[in-house]
Amino acid sequence: MPFSIRPLPSIAFRLPITLVLWIICLTMPAWADFKAGVDAYHRGDYATALRELRPLAEQGDHSAQFFLGVCYANGYGVPKNLELALQWYRLSSDQGNWLAQNDLGVMYQNGDGVVQDYEEAARLYRLGANKGYMVAQSNLAAMYYKGRGVRQDIREAFRLETLAAEQNFALAQRMLGLRYMDGTDIAQDYVQAHKWLNLSAAQGDEDARIFRDELAKEMTLDQIAEAQKLARGWTPKGK
Incomplete structure (x- = not known):
C-alpha cells in the first residue's frame, strides 16, 4: 500500500526482507541451517532457501515459520498464498515471534486474506511493541493516533512513536518530525522537528529530506545549528 505524506496516515509497515533476515539470524537457535537458507535467498535461489527452511518450520522453529509466512505473503519462490502466509505467521506469532506478530497485525489491519479487524491488529502490534520491536511500536502508534482498534x-x-524513533527507525523519525513541525497534537518545536527529520533523511528517507529542507526555510540560523548539533550527538536506544 502506498505511503502518503499528509494527512498523517495510520499505514501498517513491515521491515524490508533483507533486514528481517538479518534480525532472524541473530535470534534463531539453528542459525547454521537458517543461514544456509538465507544465503540461498540472497543468491536468488528461492527453491534452495525454502528447502532448507521448511523442515525447520515444520519442526516448530518460529523463525523459520515466520520466513515461510514472508515467502507465501510475497510470492518468494512459491505462488503467493495469503492463506498459507497466515498459517505460518500464526504458528510463529503464537510462539512469541514479534516479527510475525507485527506482520500478522498488518494483514488484519489491511484485510489481507482475512476480514479486516483493527482490534486484532492492535492486539498483535501491542505484543510486538511490548517486546520493544520498533516497527510494531510505530504501527501501534498509528492506531492510537487514529483511534483504530483502540x-x-x-x-x-506519541510515546510509542518516540520509542520507535529512538531505536533509529527512519519512518518513525520522519513521523515524529512531522508532528513536531505541525504542532497539532504536541507543542510545535522546529528544532526537534528538524533533528528527527534530519536523522530520518540520513538513512535515505527522501520525504524526510524534503520536509527538513522546507522547514529550514522557516527557521533561524541558530535554530538550525542547534538542531544539527542535537542530531550529531544523538545515539539510538533499545533493540
Missing part, C-alpha cells in the same frame, strides 16, 4: 490516545501514540 480508544484514541494521542499521548500514548
Whole structure:
C-alpha cells in the first residue's frame, strides 16, 4: 500500500526482507541451517532457501515459520498464498515471534486474506511493541493516533512513536518530525522537528529530506545549528 505524506496516515509497515533476515539470524537457535537458507535467498535461489527452511518450520522453529509466512505473503519462490502466509505467521506469532506478530497485525489491519479487524491488529502490534520491536511500536502508534482498534490516545501514540524513533527507525523519525513541525497534537518545536527529520533523511528517507529542507526555510540560523548539533550527538536506544 502506498505511503502518503499528509494527512498523517495510520499505514501498517513491515521491515524490508533483507533486514528481517538479518534480525532472524541473530535470534534463531539453528542459525547454521537458517543461514544456509538465507544465503540461498540472497543468491536468488528461492527453491534452495525454502528447502532448507521448511523442515525447520515444520519442526516448530518460529523463525523459520515466520520466513515461510514472508515467502507465501510475497510470492518468494512459491505462488503467493495469503492463506498459507497466515498459517505460518500464526504458528510463529503464537510462539512469541514479534516479527510475525507485527506482520500478522498488518494483514488484519489491511484485510489481507482475512476480514479486516483493527482490534486484532492492535492486539498483535501491542505484543510486538511490548517486546520493544520498533516497527510494531510505530504501527501501534498509528492506531492510537487514529483511534483504530483502540480508544484514541494521542499521548500514548506519541510515546510509542518516540520509542520507535529512538531505536533509529527512519519512518518513525520522519513521523515524529512531522508532528513536531505541525504542532497539532504536541507543542510545535522546529528544532526537534528538524533533528528527527534530519536523522530520518540520513538513512535515505527522501520525504524526510524534503520536509527538513522546507522547514529550514522557516527557521533561524541558530535554530538550525542547534538542531544539527542535537542530531550529531544523538545515539539510538533499545533493540
